[in-house]
Amino acid sequence: MIEAAARYFRLHAQNLSGAVSRLLRYPLGSLLTVLVIAIALALPAGMRVFLANVGALSGSWEGAADFTVYLDDAVSEERARELASEIATRADVDQVEFINRADALEEFRSQSGFGEALDALEDNPLPHALVVRPGQTAVNAMETLAESLDALGETALVQLDTEWVARLRAMLELVERTVDIVSALVALAVVLVIGNTIRLEINNRSTEIEVMKLVGGSDGFIRRPFLYLGFCYGLAGALVAALLVAAALALLEAPVRALAELYASVYTLMGLGRRDTLVLLGGGAALGWAGAWIASARHLRAIEPT
Amino acid sequence: MIRFEDVYKRYPNGREALSGISFALERGEMAFLTGPSGAGKSTLLKLVALIERPTRGAVIVNSRNTAGVSRRRIPGFRRRIGVVFQDHKLLHDRSVFENVALPLVIAGFAPRETGRRVRAALDQVGLRGREQHEPITLSTGEQQRVGIARAVASRPDVVIADEPTGNLDPELSLEIMRLLERFNDVGVTLLIATHDLKLVEHLGHRTIRLVAGEISADGFAADGSAARRPATPDPTLTGRHGTRYRD
Numbered sequence: 001m002i003e004a005a006a007r008y009f010r011l012h013a014q015n016l017s018g019a020v021s022r023l024l025r026y027p028l029g030s031l032l033t034v035l036v037i038a039i040a041l042a043l044p045a046g047m048r049v050f051l052a053n054v055g056a057l058s059g060s061w062e063g064a065a066d067f068t069v070y071l072d073d074a075v076s077e078e079r080a081r082e083l084a085s086e087i088a089t090r091a092d093v094d095q096v097e098f099i100n101r102a103d104a105l106e107e108f109r110s111q112s113g114f115g116e117a118l119d120a121l122e123d124n125p126l127p128h129a130l131v132v133r134p135g136q137t138a139v140n141a142m143e144t145l146a147e148s149l150d151a152l153g154e155t156a157l158v159q160l161d162t163e164w165v166a167r168l169r170a171m172l173e174l175v176e177r178t179v180d181i182v183s184a185l186v187a188l189a190v191v192l193v194i195g196n197t198i199r200l201e202i203n204n205r206s207t208e209i210e211v212m213k214l215v216g217g218s219d220g221f222i223r224r225p226f227l228y229l230g231f232c233y234g235l236a237g238a239l240v241a242a243l244l245v246a247a248a249l250a251l252l253e254a255p256v257r258a259l260a261e262l263y264a265s266v267y268t269l270m271g272l273g274r275r276d277t278l279v280l281l282g283g284g285a286a287l288g289w290a291g292a293w294i295a296s297a298r299h300l301r302a303i304e305p306t
Numbered sequence: 307m308i309r310f311e312d313v314y315k316r317y318p319n320g321r322e323a324l325s326g327i328s329f330a331l332e333r334g335e336m337a338f339l340t341g342p343s344g345a346g347k348s349t350l351l352k353l354v355a356l357i358e359r360p361t362r363g364a365v366i367v368n369s370r371n372t373a374g375v376s377r378r379r380i381p382g383f384r385r386r387i388g389v390v391f392q393d394h395k396l397l398h399d400r401s402v403f404e405n406v407a408l409p410l411v412i413a414g415f416a417p418r419e420t421g422r423r424v425r426a427a428l429d430q431v432g433l434r435g436r437e438q439h440e441p442i443t444l445s446t447g448e449q450q451r452v453g454i455a456r457a458v459a460s461r462p463d464v465v466i467a468d469e470p471t472g473n474l475d476p477e478l479s480l481e482i483m484r485l486l487e488r489f490n491d492v493g494v495t496l497l498i499a500t501h502d503l504k505l506v507e508h509l510g511h512r513t514i515r516l517v518a519g520e521i522s523a524d525g526f527a528a529d530g531s532a533a534r535r536p537a538t539p540d541p542t543l544t545g546r547h548g549t550r551y552r553d
Contacts, residue, residue, distance in 0.1 A: 007414050211395050214355070215409040215456070216385030219378075305357050 011224070019228035023236070030233075033197050037190050037237025037284070042244040044183040045272065045280050049245055051176055053270050069130040069149050070157040077101075080128040083154060087132060092145050097131040104129060127156060187287055190237070194230050194291030201229060202299045209303045223296045227289055234288020238281045245272055307333045307464055307495040308354060313363035315349050315519075323349040325519045327363070331497060333463070336490040338506045339499040341516035347499040350516070351466045354497065355387055356380050368463055385413050388457030388494075390467035390486075394449045396441040402428070402452050403437035409460045427455040431485060447478040451485065458489055465489065467498040471505065479505055 023030040069087075071080055081098055088096040104126045109115045134145050142160070150158045202209065212222050249269050260267040272280065308331040315324040324346045331337055339347050352358040353365045356372050365372045368386055375383045388409075396405050406427055410420040428434050431451040441449055450470060457465050467486065471479035483498075483505060490496045500506060506513055515523040 003416075007416070010417070011414075207395070208397050208399075211397060212408065212412065213381070214357075214384065214389055214395070215412060216381045216383075217412045218381040221381075221412055305355075 011221075012228075015224050015228040016232075018225055019232045022225075022229060023232055030236075033193070033233060034236045034240055036193055037233060037288075038240035038244060040186045040189050040193070041238055041241035041280065041284055042248075044179055044186050045241055045276070046245050046248060047175075047179045047182065048276065049249065049270065049272055051172065051179060052273075055172060056270060057267070067132040067134070067146060067149065068159045069132055069155050070159070071128045071130065072154050072156050073127050075128060075154050077128060079154070080130070083152070084130050087130065087149070090145075092135045092141060094133040094135045096133070099129040099131060101126045101128045187283070190234065190284070190287045191291040191294065194233050194288045195295040197233060198226050198230050198292045198295035199299055202226060202296065202303070206303050209300065210305045213303070214305045219300065223300055226296045226300075227292045230288040230290075230292025230295075231285050232288070234291070235281060235285040237288070238284025241284065242272060242277055242280055307331055307335070307368065308497060309364075309366040310350075310353075311364040311366070313353065313360045313365055315346070315353065315358065316361045323519055324353075324360075327516075327519075327521060329514055329521060329524060331495060333495055334490070334493050335512065336487065336496040337498070337512040337514055338509075339497060339514050339516065340501060340503060340506055341522075343501065345516040346519040347501075347516055348468055351389075351468050351497065351499055354464070354466050355389055356383055381412075385409065385460060386462050386464065388460070388462040388465035390450075390453050390457045390465065390470045392469035392472040394441075394453040396449055396452055396456075398440070398442050400441075401437065402433065402439050402441060402444070405441060405452055406455045406459050409456060413460055415460075423459050423461075424455075427459040428452075430458070430488070431455045446473055447481065450474065450478075450482055454482070454485060454489075458494065462494070464495045464497070467496070469500055470498065471500060471502055476505070480508070483509055 023034075071083070075083070077100060084096045084098040087093055101124050105118065105124045108126065109118050132145075132149065134142050136142070146158050146160065149155060209222055249271055253269055256267060256269055310327045310329050313324055313327040314322070316322045327346075327350065339350060341347055349358065353360055353372070354367055356375060359372065367383075370383070372383070397408070400408075403424055406424045407420050410423055415423065424437070425434065428437065431454050433448060433451055433455065436444070436448075441452060444452065450473075454467075454470070457467075465486070470486070471482050474482060479502060486496055486498060487509070510526060512526060513523070514521055
């Protein structure tokens with residue numbers, strides 16, 4: 001039992017080291033294949049990093065998702081201030097700012113350029129308004145708050161100033177779906193590239209395969225070196241892909257910092273992260289194994305001693 | 307050890323390579339398979355190693371009917387047969403040691419035991435100390451000896467050889483045949499296909515002669531000077547070292 005296990009691990013260790021030394025024996029050819037795989041894998045990996053960063057950014061913007069509550073014309077300034085302090089006591093509200101209709105008109109007059117047109121009006125057309133900053137930024141919490149503000153009876157209109165955040169989110173979801181599709185296509189491409197590489201390798205080693213079959217090598221024994229070769233191609237490709245993404249981030253870091261400074265903020269780019277790196281490496285290795293499996297299943301059987 | 311019972315082999319292209327072959331090779335026996343090119347020598351050996359299957363009839367090797375060996379079980383079946391090729395079929399990207407060790411690694415021997423057996427096999431073929439050489443650096447005769455070492459390394463009961471001296475001059479050919487005889491001396495059953503009739507006569511073992519896919523003669527060479535007793539004496543044998551002819 002122990003001997004069988006020892007034999008099993010010995011064979012696998014031999015196969016692994018054999019695959020590595022085979023990659024190193026033809027460094028240029030191996031490097032080209034690995035680079036093709038790496039660039040293919042870096043594409044979806046990089047897109048995911050981009051998405052993660054944009055998602056984090058939009059998350060921080062959402063913190064500033066304020067409601068503007070326009071009150072009925074009939075509501076007096078006094079009542080409006082009361083309402084402001086009432087709403088401010090709610091658990092799901094962070095703070096409330098009262099905007100006097102006269103101030104609002106002044107601001108509008110100075111900023112819009114419609115000063116003369118406004119002068120033609122007899123009354124101030126603007127109502128008093130409250131700017132409500134929610135305590136929670138989750139979409140459904142904000143919807144609940146909007147509904148209860150709307151139901152107050154003294155409010156004319158509740159407007160979420162940050163609808164564009166929701167639009168951005170929807171767009172991100174679209175991009176995310178696109179990245180999923182790209183990932184699937186890239187996975188297929190990697191399987192095909194590695195499968196083709198293994199097919200060539202099998203053709204190159206047909207004499208060896210024939211001899212191994214003649215001296216009693218089982219299908220599994222003959223196939224395993226090729227599976228390990230595919231595994232190594234995939235893993236090496238994923239490793240280089242992770243490096244490519246890291247290099248791209250390093251190149252982007254300075255311009256991103258400059259851009260953030262223009263907005264008087266600090267933003268640090270997020271990298272792949274430990275979990276995503278592991279997914280990338282594991283995925284690459286699994287794709288390599290799969291490609292080799294398909295190629296060897298198809299082509300090893302064709303080589304028989306004659 | 308090897309038994310053919312009314313074996314026919316027809317290839318998909320319609321050529322009938324063997325028709326009605328029957329013979330038996332007992333354990334520890336050594337026999338030559340002769341005949342002109344295309345007589346079916348290689349086909350017969352291929353049936354023994356399960357590279358081909360008979361169209362009709364039974365091929366029994368190591369007490370197993372090859373018809374009952376499924377594709378999946380062929381590797382295990384072949385591990386009990388050593389095969390020597392005319393062109394050696396050595397792997398040129400591996401050392402002599404690795405070539406000889408291949409069947410042992412496949413059979414799952416531990417490294418220590420593998421090393422021991424490889425050295426023993428190389429010692430037997432007179433190539434001790436050449437383990438780390440590349441096969442390409444050896445002479446043709448030496449390469450064939452590596453091929454023989456590989457065939458016997460896992461100590462199979464049966465060794466078949468297809469024109470093992472086809473590429474060698476007479477002197478080296480004799481050397482290779484003497485080497486194979488030595489394995490026969492320790493009990494290995496040997497079936498050797500060759501068209502080197504002079505050498506066959508000189509060595510004087512049982513000879514099965516194939517012509518056009520049929521056995522035209524099965525017995526001992528006329529020149530009995532170097533003939534040995536057969537492993538299982540055949541009562542139908544006539545004379546000192548007489549030749550028995552069928553048909």
